[in-house]
Amino acid sequence: MDSPNTLAFIGGGNMTTALVLGLQREPTPLSVMIAEPSDLRREQLAALFPNARVVADNREAVRHADVVILAVKPQVLPDVARDLRSVLSHQPLIISIAAGITTSRLADWLGENQPIVRAMPNTPALVGSAATGLFATPRVDASGRDLAERVLRSVGLVTWLEDESLLDAVTALSGSGPAYVFLLMEAMEAAGEQLGLKSDDARLLCLQTVFGAAKLALESEDGPARLREKVTSPGGTTQAAIEVLERANFRELMEHAMQAAANRARELGGDET
Numbered sequence: 028m029d030s031p032n033t034l035a036f037i038g039g040g041n042m043t044t045a046l047v048l049g050l051q052r053e054p055t056p057l058s059v060m061i062a063e064p065s066d067l068r069r070e071q072l073a074a075l076f077p078n079a080r081v082v083a084d085n086r087e088a089v090r091h092a093d094v095v096i097l098a099v100k101p102q103v104l105p106d107v108a109r110d111l112r113s114v115l116s117h118q119p120l121i122i123s124i125a126a127g128i129t130t131s132r133l134a135d136w137l138g139e140n141q142p143i144v145r146a147m148p149n150t151p152a153l154v155g156s157a158a159t160g161l162f163a164t165p166r167v168d169a170s171g172r173d174l175a176e177r178v179l180r181s182v183g184l185v186t187w188l189e190d191e192s193l194l195d196a197v198t199a200l201s202g203s204g205p206a207y208v209f210l211l212m213e214a215m216e217a218a219g220e221q222l223g224l225k226s227d228d229a230r231l232l233c234l235q236t237v238f239g240a241a242k243l244a245l246e247s248e249d250g251p252a253r254l255r256e257k258v259t260s261p262g263g264t265t266q267a268a269i270e271v272l273e274r275a276n277f278r279e280l281m282e283h284a285m286q287a288a289a290n291r292a293r294e295l296g297g298d299e300t
């Protein structure tokens with residue numbers, strides 16, 4: 028049997044924890060190294076992942092890796108990436124999950140010949156339910172795409188994009204999206220309390236409603252518009268509420284909000300070095 032692929036995670040924070048947990052659930056093992064500067068965090072990671080090697084030195088982790096996952100904050104990524112350049116001559120697949128950092132800037136720091144995949148996952152990765160957009164540079168071959176997909180699929184669904192600039196739209200939709208849903212949940216819960224429900228009841232009913240609606244939409248052949256029509260009887264309670272939302276231009280508001288997120292993603296990608 029071929030030896031398993033070796034993955035080096037640079038940065039042992041939330042996303043690395045989610046990804047390594049996801050990969051542990053896979054039937055075929057991957058060999059995992061994690062590089063993390065904090066002593067305390069390294070101890071925690073070693074206890075959580077006894078089969079992984081946890082080291083302090085990024086270069087040591089990368090030297091023999093087949094895949095390098097860059098999982099540090101975007102602000103520290105330029106220095107981290109430049110420092111790795113001299114240990115990348117074996118051309119491992121690079122997967123960057125850093126928000127907003129383009130593959131051309133990564134190639135400037137890491138070297139022009141590196142095969143690079145950019146991934147935009149979201150926080151539900153922490154519970155294995157991420158939605159991730161992926162983009163690969165032309166240097167990534169089919170097996171590199173498969174490997175990248177395997178890593179990100181371990182925490183949820185993935186979709187490939189042919190145009191890197193669409194990652195700004197992914198950031199606006201699924202990257203920031205969980206926060207829009209949390210805001211909706213806050214508002215529904217508060218309104219439920221206004222209508223007289225106890226706060227515990229309002230929370231439980233709200234959480235299960237959002238979960239149930241998402242599950243129904245995922246499992247149904249109908250799109251959200253048709254599902255909404257089906258639960259909206261003419262002259263009924265749902266219609267009364269939907270009319271209030273439509274009159275307040277709910278759709279236009281969401282369009283403006285996501286446009287603002289996409290614009291911000293573009294700005295951050297351009298000036299954060």
Ligand SMILES: NC(=O)c1ccc[n+]([C@@H]2O[C@H](COP(=O)([O-])OP(=O)(O)OC[C@H]3O[C@@H](n4cnc5c(N)ncnc54)[C@H](OP(=O)(O)O)[C@@H]3O)[C@@H](O)[C@H]2O)c1
Pocket residue numbers: 037038039040041042043062063064065068085097098099100101103107124125126147148149150151202
């Ligand atoms: N969280 C999300 O939902 C999400 C979604 C999409 C993309 N992302 C991207 O994923 C990346 C990681 O996010 P996260 O939430 O996992 O952040 P995080 O929890 O802060 O993890 C980053 C880790 O990197 C470590 N680190 C700092 N400097 C380092 C260095 N020079 N070398 C190696 N490791 C270093 C940090 O250690 P210290 O704490 O000791 O500094 C921390 O443990 C970010 O670029 C973010 O944009 C996150």
